[in-house]
Amino acid sequence: xxxxxxxxxxxxxxxxxxxxxxxxxxxxxxxxxxxxxxxxxxxxxxxxxxxxxxxxxxxxxxxxxxxxxxxxxxxxxxxxxxxxxxxxxxxxxxxxxxxxxxxxxxxxxxxxxxxxxxxxxxxxxxxxxxxxxxxxxxxxxxxxxxxxxxxxxxxxxxxxxx
Amino acid sequence: xxxxxxxxxxxxxxxxxxxxxxxxxxxxxxxxxxxxxxxxxxxxxxxxxxxxxxxxxxxxxxxxxxxxxxxxxxxxxxxxxxxxxxxxxxxxxxxxxxxxxxxxxxxxxxxxxxxxxxxxxxxxxxxxxxxxxxxxxxxxxxxxxxxxxxxxxxxxxxxxxxxxxxxxxxxxxxxxxxxxxxxxxxxxxxxxxxxxxxxxxxxxxxxxxxxxxxxxxxxxxxxxxxxxxxxxxxxxxxxxxxxxxxxxxxxxxxxxxxxxxxxxxxxxxxxxxxxxxxxxxxxxxxxxxxxxxxxxxxxxxxxxxxxxxx
Ligand SMILES: [Zn+2]
Numbered sequence: 528x529x530x531x532x533x534x535x536x537x538x539x540x541x542x543x544x545x546x547x548x549x550x551x552x553x554x555x556x557x558x559x560x561x562x563x564x565x566x567x568x569x570x571x572x573x574x575x576x577x578x579x580x581x582x583x584x585x586x587x588x589x590x591x592x593x594x595x596x597x598x599x600x601x602x603x604x605x606x607x608x609x610x611x612x613x614x615x616x617x618x619x620x621x622x623x624x625x626x627x628x629x630x631x632x633x634x635x636x637x638x639x640x641x642x643x644x645x646x647x648x649x650x651x652x653x654x655x656x657x658x659x660x661x662x663x664x665x666x667x668x669x670x671x672x673x674x675x676x677x678x679x680x681x682x683x684x685x686x687x688x689x
Numbered sequence: 690x691x692x693x694x695x696x697x698x699x700x701x702x703x704x705x706x707x708x709x710x711x712x713x714x715x716x717x718x719x720x721x722x723x724x725x726x727x728x729x730x731x732x733x734x735x736x737x738x739x740x741x742x743x744x745x746x747x748x749x750x751x752x753x754x755x756x757x758x759x760x761x762x763x764x765x766x767x768x769x770x771x772x773x774x775x776x777x778x779x780x781x782x783x784x785x786x787x788x789x790x791x792x793x794x795x796x797x798x799x800x801x802x803x804x805x806x807x808x809x810x811x812x813x814x815x816x817x818x819x820x821x822x823x824x825x826x827x828x829x830x831x832x833x834x835x836x837x838x839x840x841x842x843x844x845x846x847x848x849x850x851x852x853x854x855x856x857x858x859x860x861x862x863x864x865x866x867x868x869x870x871x872x873x874x875x876x877x878x879x880x881x882x883x884x885x886x887x888x889x890x891x892x893x894x895x896x897x898x899x900x901x902x903x904x905x906x907x908x909x910x911x912x913x914x915x916x917x918x919x920x921x922x923x924x925x926x927x928x929x930x931x932x933x934x935x936x937x938x939x940x941x942x943x944x945x946x947x948x949x950x951x952x953x954x955x956x957x958x959x960x961x962x963x964x965x966x967x968x969x970x971x972x973x974x975x976x977x978x979x980x981x982x983x984x985x986x987x988x989x990x991x992x993x994x995x996x997x998x999x
Binding site for chain 2: 639641642643644645646648649650651658659664666667668669670671672673
């Protein structure tokens, strides 16, 4: 961090800064974190910030939140390059790259219309196993279909990139 | 030995190691020998009940499982096609499986949805055997195919293979290709029209296993392989009937094409065939598909015996 985005958004005292999000995907990251965010939190979003590594990147700052590792790793589905900084008293106490989870339950939907997870009336939760990190690929445990990064990002939708 | 087989589900051929499959083949050898001598001395599955849940119509696979169960002394219950069953009245798969689980010691399921067998296995306490889930897996067919290759060549690994036809929607072809990731072929040629290319997950499985494979034309591989695995190309896959007629011709094996084949070449087909293997091939020494079909019952007997004990 640092550089000019400091001019845009004030530093946070306690909370989480998610940095190095691929440009345009900040809202998708927030959407994935949705359930853990709760209402009324102060959130700052920087879209298309300068980045030496990525050219352009997005940054999300959430005040007063220290998410659980499982929730953080979910971010990797749409932002595999993201880093997470946990801030306490203006100091970064934890800094870590997100790791794509080995298994994803729910969240994603299988792309294959004749997958058992798409059959109406069956109480079955879609499950995907990580088969490749780069490029990011998840495989449906039930039907074997592979979801690539582009499909995952599309599914986890949110507004189109700005 | 074989303790790893007890109570086991059979969902995908990839669930098994080479050692386990070799155990199965040894058991199938024994069963086959006993059948040749006029049947098994004992009825090892006497008193057991096998449920045959064929949500999709099937003659060969269902009858083969039924024959296998009965020859081992087990009884069978079940249905073919959803007509007249509670499924037709709108019952979901989960409830049907729970019912069968309460009645039977093992459930064989065929269903048009991919992943249905795994789902059934998660619900049922009894072991579940996948008799074909949509286009995805047909593990017992792959077991029969490998067993036949072993019978013909004395081994499965280190041979040159070609798989021909519908590699996309054909579950037998897909399972056979996946099986080759367990027994390393020397070379694998894939022969298919562009519309019926193998699925992404099958290709990645081959790549991850380090199998050397390439796409090829039928004419050019016939002289290069020990095993030619032929599958049917279905008319329904082609919106344009003329396109189907054009494509079909280039994936059709005739006796004259086999003149330049290796002596050792065996031609396999999961059957039923339409005309992708010409009847002129039947009388050649390469025709192994009828023997392959005859291996269906002994291999399935061996499988049921290992899973249910006895
Ligand atoms: Zn699926």
